[in-house]
Amino acid sequence: MLRNDMRRSAMAIPFFAVLFVLGAGNVFAHQAKEDWKDLDIPPIEVRKIVPHTDTLENGLRLFVLEDDRLPLVDISVMVKVGAMFEPADMAGLASLTGRAMRTGGTKNRSWAEVDEAIDAMAARFRTWIATESGGAYLNVHSRNLGEALEILADVLRHPAFDEEKVEVSRAQMHEEIRRQNDDPVRIAVRETMKVLYGADHPQGRHPTRESLDRIDRSALHDFHERYFAPNNVWLGIAGDVTPEAAREAVEEVFGSWERRALDLPAPVGVSASRDPVIVFAQKETEQTTIAAGHLSLRESHPDRYKLQMVDHVFGGGELGTTRLWDRIRRSEGLAYMTFSLFDPGRLSDGRLLAVAVTQGPASGKVIRILIEEFERIHEEPLTEEELALAQSTLLNQQVFDYEDPERVVRRMLQLDYFGLPADHYEKAISEFQSASREELHRAAREHVHPDRLRLVVVGDESKFDLPLADLGYDIMRIELE
Numbered sequence: 164m165l166r167n168d169m170r171r172s173a174m175a176i177p178f179f180a181v182l183f184v185l186g187a188g189n190v191f192a193h194q195a196k197e198d199w200k201d202l203d204i205p206p207i208e209v210r211k212i213v214p215h216t217d218t219l220e221n222g223l224r225l226f227v228l229e230d231d232r233l234p235l236v237d238i239s240v241m242v243k244v245g246a247m248f249e250p251a252d253m254a255g256l257a258s259l260t261g262r263a264m265r266t267g268g269t270k271n272r273s274w275a276e277v278d279e280a281i282d283a284m285a286a287r288f289r290t291w292i293a294t295e296s297g298g299a300y301l302n303v304h305s306r307n308l309g310e311a312l313e314i315l316a317d318v319l320r321h322p323a324f325d326e327e328k329v330e331v332s333r334a335q336m337h338e339e340i341r342r343q344n345d346d347p348v349r350i351a352v353r354e355t356m357k358v359l360y361g362a363d364h365p366q367g368r369h370p371t372r373e374s375l376d377r378i379d380r381s382a383l384h385d386f387h388e389r390y391f392a393p394n395n396v397w398l399g400i401a402g403d404v405t406p407e408a409a410r411e412a413v414e415e416v417f418g419s420w421e422r423r424a425l426d427l428p429a430p431v432g433v434s435a436s437r438d439p440v441i442v443f444a445q446k447e448t449e450q451t452t453i454a455a456g457h458l459s460l461r462e463s464h465p466d467r468y469k470l471q472m473v474d475h476v477f478g479g480g481e482l483g484t485t486r487l488w489d490r491i492r493r494s495e496g497l498a499y500m501t502f503s504l505f506d507p508g509r510l511s512d513g514r515l516l517a518v519a520v521t522q523g524p525a526s527g528k529v530i531r532i533l534i535e536e537f538e539r540i541h542e543e544p545l546t547e548e549e550l551a552l553a554q555s556t557l558l559n560q561q562v563f564d565y566e567d568p569e570r571v572v573r574r575m576l577q578l579d580y581f582g583l584p585a586d587h588y589e590k591a592i593s594e595f596q597s598a599s600r601e602e603l604h605r606a607a608r609e610h611v612h613p614d615r616l617r618l619v620v621v622g623d624e625s626k627f628d629l630p631l632a633d634l635g636y637d638i639m640r641i642e643l644e
Contacts, residue, residue, distance in 0.1 A: 211589060212565060214399070214572050215406035216579075221422040222394025225413055226575050227406040230568040236308050236402035237569035238315060240299040241580050244390035247295055247365040247510065248428055253377050255370030259332055260383045261292030265299075267328040270321040272314075274328055280314055290318065294365050295510050296580065297390075305403035309412050316416035319391060324383045336375055343369075344643045347621040348520070350444055351452040354619045354641065358442050359458055359514055361435030366511060394422040397580050399572035430510040433458065441530075441618045441636040444643055450499070451526040451622030455533045456516030457615040462507040463583060468594035469606035470515070471505055475553045477540045478503025478517055484552060486540065487517060491532055497525045509581045515611065523626030530618065530634060537613040544604040557595045564588065 214228040246257040265288065268274035281288045286303040288311075299319065303311040344350055353369060360367035398417075400409045437457065460467055471479070478487035479502065491498045498519045507513040517537065521529045545553070565571060578587055618636065631638050 212568070212571050214401075214575050216575075217406070217410055219393065219414060219418060221418065221420055222392075223413070223417055223420070224397045224576075224579060225410060226397070226399040226572050226579075227404070227409040228399075228401045228568045228572050229403075229405055230401060231403045234305045234403050236303055236305050236311075236400060236404055237572075238299075238301040238303070238311065239399040239401075239569065239573045239576060240315070240319065241397040241576050242292075242297040242319075242391060243395045243427060243580065244292055244297040244386075245295045245365070246293065246368070247430060248390065249365075249386070251363055251368065252374060253382065254368050254374040255336060256378050256382060256386055257292040257294075257297070258370065259329070259336065259375070259378055260386050261290055261297055262332040262335075263324050263329045263383060264318055264322045264387070265290040266332060267325040268323040269317045270323050271317055274323075274325050277314060277318070280310070284311060286311055288314070308404055308409075309415070312412050312416050316420075319396070320417075320420055322383075322387060324380050324387075326380060329380060329383065333375055333378075336370060337372060340370060340372055340375075344446070347446055347448055347450065347452045350446065350621045350643065351454050351518075351619050354442055354444060354621070355454045355456075355516065358440065358617045358619060358639075359435065359456070360433050360511070364431055364433060364435065364511070367435070390425070390427075392423050392425060393417060393420040395425055395427075397576045399576045401568040401572040433512055437615050437617070439614065439616055439636055440639055441620055441631055441634065442639045442641060443624070443631055444619070444621045444641050445624055446621055446643060447623050448621075449523060449623075449626075451521055451523050451529075451620060451627070453519045453521070453526070453530055453533065453618065453620050454516055455518075455530070455537070455616050455618040456504075456514055457612050457617060458512040459505060459515040460507050460513050460610060461511075462509050462513070462581065462587075464507070466606045466610060467507050468591050469598060469603055470507075470610050471591075472550075472553045472557065472595065472598055473540065473545070473603050473607045473611070474503055474505035474515065475557060476545050476549045477536070479505060480553065480556060484556075487519075487533075487536055490536060491519055491521075491529060495528075495532070497521050497529050497532070523623055524628050526620070526622055526627045527629035527631075527634065530620065533618075534613065534616060534634075537611060537616060541607055541611045541613050544600050544607075547600070550598070550600055550603070554595050554598065558592065561592055561595075 212228065214226040217225040219225065244257065249256040266274055268277055284303050284307045286301060286307070288301045290299045291297065299315060301311055301315055343353065357367040362368060398413060460470055476486060478485045482488060485502070487501045487503060491501045498521045501519040503517045505513070505515050517533050519529050519533060564574065574588060578585060620631065624631070
């Protein structure tokens with residue numbers, strides 16, 4: 164659960180929970196009888212697919228990849244906007260703007276007319292604004308591409324932010340805040356981001372009732388007006404359309420949008436302490452959720468893929484193949500779930516985390532094991548078998564990144580958006596193939612920091628097997644509202 168959530172957002176937790184339960188069952192029910200080393204698996208060959216790129220005169224960046232296997236088109240949009248740009252005392256402004264753009268109609272269409280048009284095309288359409296970017300997604304039959312682009316352009320350019328719909332979105336966010344402490348995993352997610360980045364950093368800041376109530380429709384209009392301009396938009400199209408036809412259709416609805424000068428604030432640096440600490444949240448529950456880790460590399464760092472391989476062995480690999488799983492789940496039988504997560508940053512530092520969910524009476528022991536395994540992955544080189552399995556698994560996974568045209572286009576949008584080289588993802592293949600135990604050990608020694616661990620523990624302290632103070636860390640206790 165926490166793994167997928169920390170990767171993207173707390174909203175994904177229920178889906179991951181189902182995926183974890185079903186996936187774990189499959190792993191144990193269908194384990195191959197042969198040793199993986201004895202399987203004769205031909206090498207995976209990845210054929211690089213390059214979308215057609217173009218730039219409109221107004222600065223809008225366009226990426227198109229033709230794929231006529233199905234009469235469908237996927238449209239992906241990225242806008243350089245996000246919670247990183249919202250005022251600290253109006254936390255939630257970006258998210259509320261992103262929600263209300265889709266639901267609040269436009270200056271030319273009421274919200275009902277937008278909904279009716281989307282339904283009539285049997286299309287899927289959503290908009291959002293996250294921490295480091297905003298975006299939209301539209302899936303539609305290729306015969307309706309022109310009409311779909313017209314609606315998309317109208318929503319992006321002329322949102323009306325219907326007052327009634329804004330209040331509906333605000334009420335939904337209020338309800339999310341009211342329920343934010345229902346689930347220990349969601350608490351761990353929130354508090355982990357705070358302890359790593361700081362409560363005032365966009366990555367660690369969360370909306371409150373008070374901050375939401377400061378936001379009126381004029382704030383939504385102003386936020387939109389400041390950041391939505393064609394020279395701040397990346398648009399990708401994948402599916403049953405030629406680059407020439409796509410360019411013509413996009414030009415027709417976006418071409419009149421005038422470019423303008425933008426004053427984009429610089430990304431906020433991380434000022435939170437990096438000293439070791441345990442943040443504890445008391446919650447009466449039978450299980451204890453534990454997250455331990457520290458800030459880590461950015462996507463552009465030369466060791467990014469080496470650390471991914473280290474993390475794969477540590478706890479980020481398939482169930483039943485990692486050090487964390489082998490120690491905590493298989494050998495000790497102490498955790499329902501345990502894994503690690505290396506999430507490289509884009510505009511701010513990334514993070515390396517280890518997570519476990521265990522019974523209350525095993526909490527202290529599991530915390531100690533997590534700390535010990537951080538020390539072990541830092542000190543103990545990968546074995547030949549661990550390296551071979553990581554290489555095989557990660558290389559074979561690469562094929563899925565080039566199988567879906569929509570995903571290929573979306574990844575290219577992201578590279579251009581974040582200023583990364585166009586061959587960034589191809590480097591993963593050569594890095595995985597050529598990595599040596601010595602190189603990975605050097606990366607682990609440089610980028611895994613057992614002496615900087617910041618832990619979040621959510622559970623019922625009365626059930627713990629030992630006092631948290633016995634672990635030798637400073638303890639920071641937080642009250643759950």
